Amino acid sequence: MEIGLISVDRWTQGSQVYFLTHLHSDHTQGLSSTWARGPLFCSRLTAKLLPFKFPDLNLSLLRVLEIDSWQYVSLISPSSGDKTIVEVMAIDAHHCPGAIMLLFRGEFGCLLYTGDFRWETSSERAKAGRTTLIEALKDDVVDILYMDNTFCNPSFAFPSRQVAAQQVVDIIASHPNHDIIIGIDSLGKEELLLHISCVFNIKIWVWPERLQTMHLLGFHDIFTTKTSLTRVRAVPRYSFSIDTLEGLNMIRPTIGIMPSGLPWVVRPHKRDDNLFGSLLTSRYNRSKWSDGDKPNDNLGSVERFHKYIYSVPYSDHSCFMEIEEFIKLVQPTNIKGIVSSSSCYVDPLYYFGRLCAGNQPSLRLHYRPERKVEGKRSVAVPTKSNIVSSNFTETNRKRKRAAKLNFLGFHASKVNALRRVQRGAKIAQSECSC
């Protein structure tokens, strides 16, 4: 087979069927309301949310995958022109609502695509996923594991979301008279907000579109768009910055909490006073603390980045140890990372080649997957879109936009309220050799 039997989180031409693991924008780049390239498979929850992100989407192209059950898809083998059956199972990825992993079986072998995933070894949900996976793989070997390698580096160590949620609660409890701002995305971190709501018996403010999402997710009484009802507000992460918090503190005492697995990446250069790249780099900000305010250096614990901002290791991606546990369970013959846009991209085989069934040698520490089709037996080019960056222009234009924040602490633009910019991640299946 030459190119494109199946695409996962990739929306360019050339495949017969397309799969969406979850609705984050970097996985839907190229997907739009005018989608017509073929059937689109996703979880039931994603299918429910999809029309709100893409209002004019042709729903007749949607195919719902039930979790933990095999579905059979009839395709045409590009090499022979004959009919071929692909089996696919969706497994809860524990990443954000509706997020799934995809297990494929076909003439190309057995492939597991994790999408973005969190593999908390302790949680009940993960135990269920583990059981499903063991059962599904009992007579099979995963030839290639396409894996979320976001935090595939031993330096990423953080606790379960349950523990991190308690850290958030502790911060809020220690600021009884402060307003609280929490940075979140269009999907994800709901359980954290639920926990806060439950512990303090208060509603959580969200912006209007997010409230609609919450309603679609089945949360009807916990969230509100009325600021007068609560001191805890979840705001879009992109509008969460030091500037935002300093502005808010001119009105009333406010602290910001950023739930993220990322802050423990060290950024090499100084830039400006904004939290560039979403709150990275404790090293940089460390210089800005007064001596009495220094954070501790323990990984996976709460860090105080700034007078008004705390970072909590609440991550929807697996930490290194969880990735290791996952690979030990799956024992794939080969592994490919699906997140390649980072300059710190690390080939999972560097750390985990020894765990593969074929005992792959530890390869180069850093490599960038080629965008073109690779060797004969390799099946896919699973990269998470933007490999841009090769010419990183070092222009230091600092046209700082006037911070047009409203009093809620986020940028409000009605002009583009309906705008739906897509990004994308993907798998592209390019071979089955037969």
Added chain:
DNA sequence: GCGATCAGCT
């Protein structure tokens, strides 16, 4: 005017 894409920024 609209959608798609890109640069720039958080």
Added chain:
DNA sequence: CACAGCTGATCGC
């Protein structure tokens, strides 16, 4: 460069 995603500019229609 970045867990994800907004905003504004430009281009083709």
